[in-house]
Amino acid sequence: MKIGVLALQGDFEEHIGMLTQLGIQAEEVRLANQLDLLDGLIIPGGESTTIGKLAVDFGLLKPIQDFGQDHPIWGTCAGAILLSKETHRSQPLLGLMDITVERNAFGRQLDSFEADLEMGPPLDTSESSDPYHAIFIRAPIIESVQKDARALLTLPDGRIIAAQQRHLLATSFHPELTNDDRFHRYFVTLIEKPKA
Numbered sequence: 001m002k003i004g005v006l007a008l009q010g011d012f013e014e015h016i017g018m019l020t021q022l023g024i025q026a027e028e029v030r031l032a033n034q035l036d037l038l039d040g041l042i043i044p045g046g047e048s049t050t051i052g053k054l055a056v057d058f059g060l061l062k063p064i065q066d067f068g069q070d071h072p073i074w075g076t077c078a079g080a081i082l083l084s085k086e087t088h089r090s091q092p093l094l095g096l097m098d099i100t101v102e103r104n105a106f107g108r109q110l111d112s113f114e115a116d117l118e119m120g121p122p123l124d125t126s127e128s129s130d131p132y133h134a135i136f137i138r139a140p141i142i143e144s145v146q147k148d149a150r151a152l153l154t155l156p157d158g159r160i161i162a163a164q165q166r167h168l169l170a171t172s173f174h175p176e177l178t179n180d181d182r183f184h185r186y187f188v189t190l191i192e193k194p195k196a
């Protein structure tokens with residue numbers, strides 16, 4: 001199995017490090033033809049407008065949209081924004097997931113924060129799962145999920161911070177900045193799943 005990490009801007013190196021620790025072959029992706037040899041793709045955190053513009057300049061937007069039709073893609077933070085259909089702003093998007101996202105939803109007061117969250121199935125199937133320590137940095141909220149997109153993890157107040165639509169995954173926080181590899185392992189299960 002080989003997973004690519006879009007390496008135009010943002011914290012792609014941390015994702016590569018996490019995948020490597022899991023014993024998975026990982027590759028920085030900057031060219032469309034690299035997608036041909038990948039089983040899945042991660043779009044990292046960073047600045048979604050910058051990543052989007054660079055993806056357009058590098059001729060990657062359409063190839064990633066095509067790749068996402070039948071391959072797992074996971075977007076963290078800015079990556080989740082890029083996967084969404086709607087952000088209430090004008091910016092290049094992949095529009096692969098039927099989710100509406102509000103950028104920088106926590107405002108200036110709460111630029112960054114961390115939260116311990118309950119994590120049950122399907123993310124953690126062990127009998128007593130430890131709380132998940134989520135790191136938010138100028139994070140978006142997944143305002144709503146539509147069609148067959150569904151909420152996967154919420155804050156205690158009900159706001160959605162992770163969503164899944166078949167083989168597509170969006171998290172508004174940064175699992176790659178922790179030592180907790182449960183989200184990376186969950187993404188791997190999406191790749192291993194036989195295609196419907």
Ligand code: GLN
Pocket residue numbers: 044045046047048049076077078079081103104137138139140
């Ligand atoms: N605020 C950024 C954006 O709107 C995302 C921040 C992040 O990826 N940590 O693109």
